Amino acid sequence: MRHLRKTLLANLKSRFVLMETARRIVQFFFLILLNSAIFGLSIIPLVLPILLSSGLPFRIAGEAISVLQKMIYDSLFPLLPLASVLLFGVLTGRALCGWICPMGLIQDILAVDKTKKFTISPEAHRSYIGLKYFILGLILLISTSLFLAQFSREGRVYRETLGLFAQAPFNPLNPSDTLFAVLPRLLSNLSISLYIGFEHLNITPLLIVRLIILIALLFLAAYVPRVWCRYLCPQGALLALVSRFSLLGLRRDIVRCIRVGCRLCEEKCPMKVPILKLPREKITDPECVYCLRCVAACPTKAIKPVFP
Numbered sequence: 001m002r003h004l005r006k007t008l009l010a011n012l013k014s015r016f017v018l019m020e021t022a023r024r025i026v027q028f029f030f031l032i033l034l035n036s037a038i039f040g041l042s043i044i045p046l047v048l049p050i051l052l053s054s055g056l057p058f059r060i061a062g063e064a065i066s067v068l069q070k071m072i073y074d075s076l077f078p079l080l081p082l083a084s085v086l087l088f089g090v091l092t093g094r095a096l097c098g099w100i101c102p103m104g105l106i107q108d109i110l111a112v113d114k115t116k117k118f119t120i121s122p123e124a125h126r127s128y129i130g131l132k133y134f135i136l137g138l139i140l141l142i143s144t145s146l147f148l149a150q151f152s153r154e155g156r157v158y159r160e161t162l163g164l165f166a167q168a169p170f171n172p173l174n175p176s177d178t179l180f181a182v183l184p185r186l187l188s189n190l191s192i193s194l195y196i197g198f199e200h201l202n203i204t205p206l207l208i209v210r211l212i213i214l215i216a217l218l219f220l221a222a223y224v225p226r227v228w229c230r231y232l233c234p235q236g237a238l239l240a241l242v243s244r245f246s247l248l249g250l251r252r253d254i255v256r257c258i259r260v261g262c263r264l265c266e267e268k269c270p271m272k273v274p275i276l277k278l279p280r281e282k283i284t285d286p287e288c289v290y291c292l293r294c295v296a297a298c299p300t301k302a303i304k305p306v307f308p
């Protein structure tokens, strides 16, 4: 009996590792593909609802949240980014968050050490989730109020007051931009400064704030899996509004689910989705990023992805 249990656990572990390795390969593949202008690939007219970092010089696709803000600023109806959110959200929920978004990949890598974990109570978790919708609301409020103000005499003053935050209020603080575009540029400038002197180095207060946000976030991500995606990402919030209606979902087979004393699926979920409390026929929770960790963790294979 003991031997059987040991073999079962070993099989389960190898299945889990295999699935996670496959996901990591896909995430790395898309990180390279989406930045493949470096290999001469031209920009494609595709807007994705993930954080791609608008400052990346080798990016070949657009990111919905940036395009949305810029189109509102230019007094255009943001049809393209909204269509992207709707299309991907309805078809695949937040699967792009789980499998493609570079910011998601970084957090997954940082959370790999299982000994480092902060415990967040379910009540605190539920209230923190609202933060990302608040941030999204704030971004939309600034963008649309500036759009409306442009029709009045105060428009110019308002725009000047917003300064760097006028065109795309989220972008100057976007940690994905800081990590993938600002930080490499800063490091390259630093290495040049070693030879020509530091007086050319432009360290602004905004840059310091950006770096503080990034460091805090990376530190937290090592202790709270997907902390940015769970609680703060406005792009994730936008997609979450649609993903509850997604064709892609998860199904939990109650005949196979041993439930009592198990909870392995919930324990492995980086987004803290209360899987066992959700309707078993189809789970399309707005927080689910379809990483399939719960599928791989289940010892009785009770959870399966379903479409539609």
Ligand code: SF4
Pocket (backbone or CB within 6 Å): 049, 050, 051, 096, 097, 098, 101, 102, 103, 104, 228, 229, 230, 233, 234, 235, 236, 237
């Ligand atoms: S929630 Fe935001 S950062 Fe996280 S994976 Fe989705 S788009 Fe990327």
Ligand code: SF4
Pocket (backbone or CB within 6 Å): 265, 268, 269, 270, 271, 272, 273, 275, 287, 288, 289, 290, 291, 292, 293, 294, 295
């Ligand atoms: S419910 Fe499953 S697929 Fe969804 S985020 Fe959690 S572990 Fe991943």
